[in-house]
Amino acid sequence: MAVDRIGPPRGATLKKVRRTAALLLVAALVGTCGATTFPGQGGPGFASPGLVGGGGWPFAGVPISVENAAGASYIPGSSVLRLKDGRVRLVPFGTGTTITVEGSDPQVEAAVLSDNIWLDGGLVPNGGKTVPDDSRRVYEEMAKRALLDLRLLTRPNGASLASWYGAWHYTWPRDSAFTAAAFTMTGHESEAQRILSFMARVQDEDGQWAARYHPDGTAVADGREPQLDSLGWMLWASWLFRDRAPAAAAELPELWPMVVRSADRLAKSLDAEGLPPPSSDYWERKPDTEEDPRRPTLGVVGPVLAGLRSAASLALGVGQHHKAAGWERAAQRVSEAVTRQFTPYGYPRSPVRGGLMDTSVTFIAPPFAPADPGVTDAVANALQRTRLPNGGVLPGEKWSGNPGVAWTPETALFALTAAASGRPGEAVSHLDWLAAHRTSLGVLPEKVDERGNPASVAPLGWTASLVLLTLSALERPLPTPTGH
Structure with missing residues (x-):
């Protein structure tokens, strides 16, 4: 049977309410974050080495091509991608498509902080x-x-x-x-x-x-x-x-x-x-x-x-x-x-x-x-x-x-x-x-x-x-x- 899309579940705790409020505040912030690199290379015929996302609800992901991923890396703790040329690719709040902006664009730090806040709201196991x-x-x-x-x-x-x-x-x-x-x-x-x-x-x-x-x-x-x-x-x-x-x-x-x-x-x-x-x-x-x-x-x-x-x-x-x-x-x-x-x-x-x-x-x-x-x-x-x-x-x-x-x-x-x-x-x-x-x-x-x-x-x-x-x-x- 078909179902309708729903928003966040009811009965959110005070902690989750505060997290939501924080997400709204970060939209006004500007700045950049450093990038990091990871091991491994995409193999022949590889569909995509990962997804690009952004802060806010609903969370949307868009594949990044192998060519565009060359030399690129995620800004730490986020699904926001810094490209080889220094520009940044992300999915703006409330959309399902990517945009490429300069690192100083206000949307960059807003999206990164949104992801950081979500991660901080739970546990990140490391063994x-x-x-x-x-x-x-x-x-x-x-x-x-x-x-x-x-x-x-x-x-x-x-x-x-x-x-x-x-x-x-x-x-x-x-x-x-x-x-x-x-x-x-x-x-x-x-x-x-x-x-x-x-x-x-x-x-x-x-x-x-x-x-x-x-x-x-x-x-x-x-x-x-x-x-x-x-x-x-x-x-x-x-x-x-x-x-x-x-x-x-x-x-x-x-x-x-x-x-x-x-x-x-x-x-x-x-x-x-x-x-x-x-x-x-x-x-x-x-x-x-x-x-x-x-x-x-x-x-x-x-x-x-x-x-x-x-x-x-x-x-x-x-x-x-x-x-x-x-x-x-x-x-x-x-x-x-x-x-x-x-x-x-x-x-x-x-x-x-x-x-x-x-x-x-x-x-x-x-x-x-x-x-x-x-x-x-x-x-x-x-x-x-x-x-x-x-x-x-x-x-x-x-x-x-x-x-x-x-x-x-x-x-x-x-x-x-x-x-x-x-x-x-x-x-x-x-x-x-x-x-x-x-x-x-x-x-x-x-x-x-x-x-x-x-x-x-x-x-x-x-x-x-x-x-x-x-x-x-x-x-x-x-x-x-x-x-x-």
Whole structure:
């Protein structure tokens, strides 16, 4: 169903009111800020190394071409771009197109201060004392860029786009869940609230979501079936939001009905073995292409288990004990099915002897599930089998795509699991690789090619969210849903 654009959520705190007032004041200021540089270069055919934005509401992003990005850099803590010739490119308040002005133009400092104020209104994770000082400085810049990019990718109505270009200019429930989680953990509650509100409005009455949506909230009619893992991820993000931002969650009446629809749908979908039906997962391919088409992949089962546990924990938190008990029983059935059908084979993608390993084994590890030694070993096995010479990873063994191109979301998932499992050295290794393979503007891309160049699109919202969650997990433990 279509939805209308909405403004900032109601019930803003006094702090947010003051921030808004500050944004109005900076419009009268003039001056310039220094620029900084980042490692990495855009690869051949690279769509854009990043987005140009500006201060004010609504936040709008416009891609910058590879040619115009040469020698350019963002003014620190902003989405305002200083070009090689010293002029500045930004998106003026209330518009959706870029302008190029002299550095002394009043709009420059107004836009920069607007972005700075927004960042100051939350947390910028950098890994804390668990990482070396030099890495911490790099991570802080990477986190600022990731946060600013996520803000530009999140529309005023709460639609969180995967990226800004072509086939990525859509909202996937899966990606939106991680963006909401990243905003939650960094204290940007209004943004997380808008995303969850959008997802509640577009959810079907039967608890499902379409595979993806246009920015206005209408479902994309391209023949893709609903993807069952999205229910689990949205339940996990909703629980995390309720756990870490209870006051903001109380201002979102749509949250509990969305949780009920999703969790009831998952609980009722389980078969006699305790497994959900086969469905497309984060690989987005048809179930009949899997090693065992009769049963769901771990990429579905993991999020379903995390989602049911999250729903049960959330229900307990709001005093809905009857619902909590039912969803906890369903989660236990899924957990027992995993033990019977995936554990004996080492947690492969499909539950078959000698099954191929992929990144989805991280979905049954922290922060999505309690730590388990067998799963920890399986994560290490999957990483070894999917790692490429360039340091990144493929989505899985025998990947049907380019076998030499690494994917940043999968690399970041291994980083997140390591950070949440108390292996900071491993997490730092992945983060260092991600930081070193950003675009020339310091933006996280979707892929890295054989030569180490960023490839595909940048920014990619899922990678940005995962990096922020990883840095947050290094600073303080992320909560893990247990279902009770």
